[in-house]
Each structure stands twice: as structure tokens, then as C-alpha cells.
Amino acid sequence: MLASVLNVKESKAFERMIVVAGLPVGHNDRSLTKLVKSHFQDIKNEGGVVEDVIYPTRTKGVAYVIFKEKKVAENVIRKKKHSLAEKVGTIQLTVSHVSEKVFSSVNATLDLSVFLGQVVLESLVRDLKRKIPSLCFSPLEQNGRISVQGSFLAMKKLKESLLLKASSLLEKDRSSTSEGGKWNRQSPRSSLQRSSNALESPRSSVPRATRCGETFVLDTDVFLYLKKKKSCYESMLKRSNVLCQETVDGEITTICIKNARSGLPPNNEKLVKEFIEKCSHALYFELRKETFVLEGKKKREKRDIKLACEQLNPRYLQVLINFYETHIDILGPSSDIYLFKQEVMKLIRQTVR
Template sequence: MGVAYVTFKEKKVAENVIRKKKHYLAEKVGPIQLTVSHFSEKVLISVNAILDLSVFRGQFPLGSLVRDLKKKIPSLCFSPLAQNGRISVQGSFLAIKKLKESLLFKASSLSEKNRSCISEGEKSRQSPRRSLQRSNNSLESPRSSVPETARRGETARCGETLVLETDVFLYLKKNGVYESTLRKYHVLCQERVEGEITTICLKNARDGLRPNNEKLVKEYFEKYSHALHFELRKETFDLEGKEKRERGNIKLACEQLSLKYHQKLLVNFYKTHIDIIGSSSDVYSFKKEVMKFIRQTVR
């Protein structure tokens, strides 16, 4: 059995397709009836993934880590652990997602052992990974939500720690949900962006506030970011290997269109590429207009 994920530009068209009860494959394939339904997390019945746990070697026994993961997510099926630290995992999409979040948090926690949370505004060592190469002319340069005292390192305690994918984190800041939620619950944050992972430390703005405010904010961000995982798409325009004129045309097109789409899309400029993040329909429209601008055809 296979699964296909189809997007429609117009919601009305998608509803009409769902309303029609019977769908069949093309005649050449044969009269095979299809089951069509709204997209949900349950559509992906089974997912296979190969994990490389060797990055945790030296921190704790890998066998112990696997046993802990099996206990935490019993619905997953794990293959025997290979000597090189690799292991195959099979399970539902939700279970695999929970596994990913658990490993991201564990990796982040290891880096927290010998240093307190620092704000994104502080100068930190940058990873050589491509996703960290933010250029100086980035349209979205995330500003810290931490007061000046915290930026100077005077605030070290973290009430709750949250780990998000960097793309999702940047989009949260872009649409205003991030800072409005912090203000609503009177919670401060300290952020550290490291490649594809962003670690956020949450704490009450002042003593005397209800201690569960930090937990409420964390749970809200987790729920909201979980929904964004299914809504957001990313398109990347590579600049490497292109002639100077072509690179200039792509940058100019993205700069002009970013003003038009500033309420819908997050456009990040890097030295080697440009990332466009938003809904699938908006990202597609943006790419189509860029290609039209530089006289190319969308493939």
C-alpha cells in the first residue's frame, strides 16, 4: 500500500475532491479504487528511519540509550544496534517524531552541562553547517527577547527548556506568536541557535508569578510548532555555482517579492543560498514569480 500527499491551491477544490466518494487510478493501471481523505498525522501509517547514535558515544553506553528509548516509546520497533552506532527504527509518524524530539533534547542537554543558557544576541561559536551561514543582509535577523541584564549573563536559571527546529523557531518569531505569548504570561527567554536546532530557556519575569507559567508557555510552543511541521514548506534557491549576473537576478527578485509576501513568508538570505519558508501554496507562488522575473520556467 502506498500513500500520496496532494496539495491544492484552492481549499474549495480540495473539498470537492474529498466530497466525491469514489476515485480510481488511470485505466492503464487498472480499476484500483483509492481512499481519499484529509491530511492528518495518521495518514503515514508506517515510517522507517536509520539512526546514527555514534554522536552519543563517550557520553553514555549506546545500549543503555536504546533501552531508554524503547521504554519511552514502546510502539517503535528497533533493530539490533550495529557496532558503528547505527540502528534501524520503524513505527508510526507520530512515534518517529517523538523519537526525533527526544534525541534533539538529549543532544541539547549534553551541550548544557558545562555552560548556562546564553542569549542569541551574545557572540557564540558558529557551526560550519550550511544552515548556520546567515549573511549580514538577512531580512530576518532575530532579535533577542531577553532583557539587557540577561544578555550580560546575569540570569542563568532556566525554569523550562524547549528545543525546536530552527526554521520553525524563526517562523514563530516572524508571525509574532512567539513574543506575544511571552508577554501574555510574563515569561522571559534566552535563546541559542545552533544549526538546525534552537534551544530556548524559559523563566518567569519576576518572582511571585505562578511557577507553571513557564510550563504553560513551553506546552503552547510545543503544540504550535507541532502544527507548523505539517503546514510549512521550504524552498531553497542555490547561489553557488551560478554566474554573478544570475545570482544578482535571483537576489533582486527575492528582495522585491519579500516585500509583497512579508506577512505570509519568511525569507532568509545567506551567502550560498536563499531560504523561503511558509505554506506550500505561498512558497510555490513565490518561486513561480522569481522564475518569471529571471525568465526561467518552473520545473
């Protein structure tokens, strides 16, 4: 009974937690953590007693700050503008509730060389930055490649923008053809599709769509959680009489839906697709992801972390644990993930003693 009461009390820890984005990447983690804690404990910043600072996290430049009191977290967020004084200058931070922050991001390399001769690449990049300000772009390379980082949803918007641009250029080519010109078959749109929609991640790429009813992509972490923790996924597929081909490729999963038999409503596949996308979209904003790094640790440390996760697994039904050779990912609601990680660390400390 005591344990359950403590869990109920601690389950509200997310109410005292904020997400801090915009931290400088490449700095010493320990010193940056101290700097963040000092900033949010300062009453000038509407701060108060900081219980914990979680940094580094899975997402570069993002930290979680947990206050002792919920009121302090609310005051800090209400202030909105936060400037972190640092040796190299002043850094503007973005502060928000945990529930408002997307839990993961995608790193990709964009190949814009397919547009060479059609548009000025520098102008194209400026236009993309204006349309999708949440994305972070690296300097444009001479060969037309550029690195991009941002949320999965922002990446989908980027893909749509590029295909729209390619389509408009294709229409121009066709207009020129009707006036006596020769249509260039190596159009930007076809080139984009052949190069996996121009998004080639170091860890993953979007596979070329197969011929089937409906094909769409999801964030792999969200997809795994939806499939393993939400019974609505399998029940929807069974109830709708559809076959689902799932291709997991790094951070992106491609799903192909096709009717299992003839005679079903013509929009059946589309309805299933819309249902899955709606569920995944909601999860994308609800879930939080943390990682236990195994790479570089001793065998005993790796074993202790794995055993702790396995031991706690039955108590946290909303937490999905994915075991990999180099790390362990945990996904779930913010409050559950926070408690799960705290208990894992506690069990490890007890084992060391």
C-alpha cells in the first residue's frame, strides 16, 4: 500500500517538470547542467528549488528540469523569455511543458542537387527555412547536400514542400514542351522519388513505396509503441480486413495497407490509414523517450541495467522497453518514464552496494 501511495504522489512529477530547448551543443555536460540549474533557481528568472536536471537527453540541446514545487514550474513557463549567460555570449532558451514538447527528432541529409539548373539552391534553402522555422539546417555544401534536424512531423512537411516544388517545376517543363521544347525526363520530382524522396538519413532512409492500396510513413518509435502497447492497432486491422506490410528502417517505418479480400468498400484502406495516422499523431505529442547507453560500459554495468529494466517492466504497463546491443530505449507517458528511470537508477545503486 505504501508503495502505491508513493507512486500516486510521484506520478505528478511531470507537473513540476519543464522542457528546456536551445542549449549549446558540444559543451561539457556537467558544467552546462550546473549552469541550467543555477539559472532556474534564480528568483530573477521566476525560479525556485530545482530537484533535478536531466541532461544530456536523446534530443540534442534539450534538457528536463524538475522543480520541487509545481507553482515554480508554472511561473518559469509564464515568463517565457529566458536568456542563459554563457562564456561565448547570451543564449536564448525555449521553455515549455513536457506535454507540449515533441519527444524525438530526426537527423537527415537532404540532396538538393536534383534541382540544379532549375532553381538557385540558396534561394530554395531560404524558402524552406521560412516555411518550416522549426527545422535546423547546416550550411549548404557545393554538391547540393545539406544536413537537416527536426521533428518527424516537420520532416514530413519538408518532404511535402519539396515534392510540391518539384511538381511545379515539372508543370513548367510540360508547358515548355507544348510550345515546342523538349521535356527533360530527369525531372526534379522523378529524381526526388528515386532518391527516397531526397531524405537520406545517416541511420535510415525512406524506402520507395510499393504498389498497394495506401502507403505512408511513421516515426519508428511511435509505430512500435502503437503496435505493442495499443490493442486498437491490431484490432483495427483485423476488423477492417486489411493486410499490413510494415518495413522498419531506422527512425522511419513505412506501412503499406491493402484490402485482404475483394468486395470491401473502395475507401476502406484510406479509412484505416487515417485511423492509424490519427493515433500515431496523438502519441507523438504524448510520449517521452529516454535512453540507457550500454556502449562503453562494463559487462556487469550492462547486466545490472538490463535486469533493472526487466524487473520493473511488469509494474509499468504503459512503458515500452526496446533492448538493443548498444542501448536500451524506454518510451511512455512523461510521468511514467521519469519514475521508471529513477527506479532503475535506484536499483543499480542498490546492486553496487
